[in-house]
Amino acid sequence: MIYVASPFAVILFIVFVIAVLGISKFFAKQTTDAKGYFAAGGTIHWGVNGIAFAGDYLSAASFLGICGMIATVGYDGFLYSIGYLAGWVVALFVVAEPLKRMGKYTFADALDSKFNSKGIQLMAAISTLVVSMCYLIPQMVGAGALVTPLLGLPHYVGVIIVGSIVMFIVATAGMASTTYVQFIKGGLLIVFSTILVFMLLNKGIDVTPSKNYHKFISIEATVKDKAVVSINDKSYKISVQKSISGIELVKLEKDGIFTWWKVQKEKDKSVLTEALSTTVNPEGKKLYNGAKQDAKKFYSVGHMTSINKNGKSVQKTGKVGPFEFISIIENSVVTLFKKVKFKDGKNSITVWYQKPTSGKTVMRPGLKFKVDAGSTFMSKLNFVSLMLALFFGTSALPHVLIRYYTVPSPSDARKSTIVAIAAIGFFYILTLFMGLGAMTSGVLDVESSNMAAPLLAKYFGTALFAIISAIAFATVLGTVSGLIVAASGAVVHDIMVNYMSIKLSDKGMVRAGKIAAIVVGVVAIILGIMFKGMNVSFLVGWAFAVAAAANFPAIFMLLFWKKTTAAGITTSIFVGMTSALAIILISPSMIERYGYAATSAPLGLNNPGIISIPLSFITLVLVSLMTQPKAVEVKQ
């Protein structure tokens, strides 16, 4: 799709960047010691910290990824929202207060508070770096993808801009500036998402989403033995027919332009329904619906096939309430666009064909996760594994955990977590409306679902689009800042000072922290450019899985099992982290990326949680039992 940079969006973006840099410079003067740099002095008010939690946690994957997923696969995308939020319950009831009580700057402090073990210090730091990197890459990739439509700049420029701003934020005032950037961003995200949903409900649902929406046509056809032999529109000529995974597709030619159509039955007759397609020739030139990109033949999509309101078929609903909005979609039929890829001669073809889908199916699990028709034991296990990782991953994410050290007391840590749950929970409810709104408002770019929420905002005017896009950009800045502070703390505090016993003064630690932040930032920029095009949600799923397997068993058992030993914690972090990474690297998704068939993967599991989390727990228990101190009473 072609995106035209909006001048208002550019101005807003520049204003936002100047404001962020101003905040960072202001706090830089107050940040002179390690406590100020790594933990914002431990003086942040719990209310501010709670919203900053939301700003930290609601990353590009939450805002762009989930809305896009709901817009394309319905309720299955919302399952991510539920899993991400449920994880906060673990953080509140199990982790918040004890972690605040035991730690100083990093979660390794808390794990190591009883033992003073070099093994724990090193493994916890490595785990922090691995999880932070898994989380950083998709944020940087997302930044590049966002800056292209927003400012009309290439992907790599977007990554460099984000990386540079974040390095400035973190290198000037560390956690203090990061906290306020996250607080502002979290607040803006929730307020403007609420406004967007309010406007959506006020508009209601319409079979024709807008005046400019492309009218997809159908042509009656004569079909014999699955082959299309003639069509009722003489201006088109039949060129080729392909059968792809049970889908019959026909290529038609009109005025030298080739387009793809899907054969389907409508009542008693066969028809060809118009599809979207891209054609890439061996030289790499790409055609959109058979024409060059600037011919604008590649349309935004997403509409209702039919609307059922109160048992009556209507063309549009008018203003609706929030529950009524969902209920109408449940009772109606939505036209989704399904993707197939194949070769036509030497050309690579991607077709998005219309698939009218019952609202009942859209609003229950099964379109993305194979838990219903066509499911297998492994596909169900994959789903359970993902939900497990989301539940236990949140409370083990290093950039979330370090925020507990920015408030004055354990009770403030608890209260700020409740504010975070309320703010994040409310936002995740909004994602269902934004996603379904994008699904039915004719704004979707079939090539990139990540732009669903900003494009829905564009439906209501350029101003809202510019604001939402600038906030989406800020979303990346807030999360990346938190991740870089976490990684910087792991390098300086856990590895250099604790593990390597390098003696650093307070100011020396701050200086080393700033240098580490710049190094991590540069690495993140390089990886963000290298991983261009990689699925954002996929990588975030890795981060959750690794965090849940490596860190959660150690935190949980340290708090609730008196026989836990340093060796048990060290080994469980190692086993949890390596087993999760190993399963990911041999997963069907990765095997496909290596260029082999997904079915050749040794283990049909894409989400490692179901194996690596119990494995990490078992390791901790066994090793702890084998390394119990003899004749020494274990102090709790």
Add this chain to the structure above:
Amino acid sequence: MDHGPAVQCGKDNASEYKSKLGLIFFVIYLAIYTGFVVINTMKPKLMEIKMFLGLNLAVVYGFGLIILAIVLGLFYNALCSSAEKRMNKEEDGVKE
């Protein structure tokens, strides 16, 4: 290197009570979340059942889990705050 907290916290007599309470709340939520995952995995069609306000079980259960997290959080905080006041009031210089 000092591993103590960034801000020194006073003795908290309620910490053991809060820890047990947290564990109970965690188990309650885990059971309800497990039920949600089990239905989605084993009987996804059950999620189509209409509940109220025209919403199906999938939406009601999903929204319910989010709202339950907030409600349990507030309830937990009220119990913890009350325990902190009750158990720490006779301690001198105690900061929660």
